[in-house]
Amino acid sequence: MAYLKDLGELYLAQNYRRFPVAFVEGKGARLFDEEGREYLDFCAGIAVCALGHSPPEVVSAIKEQAARLLHVSNLYWTEPQARLAQVLVENSFADRVFFCNSGAEAVEAALKLARRYAWLRHGPGKTKIVALENSFHGRTYGALSATGQPAYWEGFEPLVPDFVHVPPNDLEALREAVDERTCAVILEPILGEGGVIPLEREFLETARRLCDQAGALLILDEIQTGVGRTGQLFAYQHYGVEPEVMCLAKGLAGGLPLGAMLAKAEVMEVLSPGSHASTFGGNPVCCAAALAVLERVRDPDFLAEVRLKGEALRKGLLGLCEKFPEKLKGVRGLGLLLALETRIPAPELMQALFERRILTTAPKPEALRLTPPLTISYREIDALLSALEEILKA
Missing domain, CATH: 3.90.1150.10 (Aspartate Aminotransferase, domain 1)
Structure with a gap:
């Protein structure tokens, strides 16, 4: 050592x-x-x-795929990526998947998606994103701005504007924060880096209702809670509250770097060619590993x-x-x-x-x-x- x-x-x-x-x-x-x-x-x-x-099953999938194809970029289709997207869609609320390399990248994609969706559907000015105090969404600038822990901001300000933070499970603060300028509410069903704080069912249901009223997207950050960690494939399934957008990473590929942003079709369609991308996202080896993970984890x-x-x-x-x-x-x-x-x-x-x-x-x-x-x-x-x-x- x-x-x-x-x-x-x-x-x-x-x-x-x-x-x-x-x-x-x-x-x-x-x-x-x-x-x-x-x-x-x-x-x-x-x-x-x-x-x-x-x-063994993940190691075998990695070896087999590495011997066949490592990388071609997202200018072309590959079998593992397409099959993995199919599995994720067929086992969730979503219709479409965007692949990246990490949780922070998945959150960045979701935040960009929310702002672009609001801009195209409602015009300029609908840019506010409501997040939670004590939350953690990643270290890149958008994800850091959503993160509700000022200690992580030190030395990196000014952050991305128009983020508002409210206390977890505070219904009144959430109601006051979500308005006609809100394009999205981003929540972890359980605040992992915040100390493992579960959100209450009523809080998630209220967030869903407020987003519907404001024409905003509900984004669930399931980077830590997804892929079976809570005893359901995704934590939102415990609550019966579906988002428009969900972020995944961590357990998805069992140890290899892979992130994913899942969304409903009408939302994802605003990401037209050239609007967002990832060179390595969804590479064949990581996707093959994820298919092996999900084959086992999604079993009831x-x-x-x-x-x-x-x-x-x-x-x-x-x-x-x-x-x-x-x-x-x-x-x-x-x-x-x-x-x-x-x-x-x-x-x-x-x-x-x-x-x-x-x-x-x-x-x-x-x-x-x-x-x-x-x-x-x-x-x-x-x-x-x-x-x-x-x-x-x-």
Whole structure:
């Protein structure tokens, strides 16, 4: 690890606080460092490795496609991209798909789509975009402007104009913000980087109704919640509230970079040739990987198992809350996107788990986030719970 760490310190940008470990191999929910030590992964590349590390069906799809065709650009059709678009449309509200490389790019595409749609359908001036405080949508300028965390804005202002932020689940603030100038409302069904804060059904239903009244688009950022993470293929399916636009990435290609913006046909048609593009978006290898991921994840039995595992993990965490009420508050989230609410600093709990070779994240001082592979086993869930209990006792 020292050699790889030294290389990184010498040559990489210093914009990450990395843990002192270098991984060289992964299998399922396990990672191995260069000295052969084993780690239990409840991070999964920040909710990316949906089927765990190096799942055979994804590896096979990547190898087969890489041997046939790597890249031709979007000047031409390719089989994996067309088939992946078909699968996404047939299993969602959407009619059309635009592929890119990341969640931030998917959000950028959605924001541009919303403004262009409003401009073409309603004329100039309908440019306001309503987002949530404490939200996170990415690091590029449009996505950063939608992100409702001023700490991320520092040193990058002025941001893109006409973004307004309201508190999550505040119905009155949402009603006041959405008006005739609003072209879109963008929401995460569960605020992931905001500490795993689920939106209430009434809030999403109100957002849908307000968008209809204002002639605005409802954009759902399902970058962290999509692809089975919550126990449904997409989180909006828990609420029965359909958007016009949805952003995907993270778990979509199981570890390869792939983003997607899905939309209804009447909305997507405003992206005429030349209005938006991506050189690498939807490349054949990433799309082949995504087809393998979705083949498994969209199976109803697989999703039912994710829900069962999520409940087992939630139940175990709630048991710890009862045992250690002075240190823990409760549990938030859905499926296998959960946060343990803490009274003690969550980063200290994350560090203690790391020292026991268990990987987690702490997006907020009071939230320990758990996003394991959807293939995590019950035994591995028990191992995490046992380690947490030992730490809390100490």
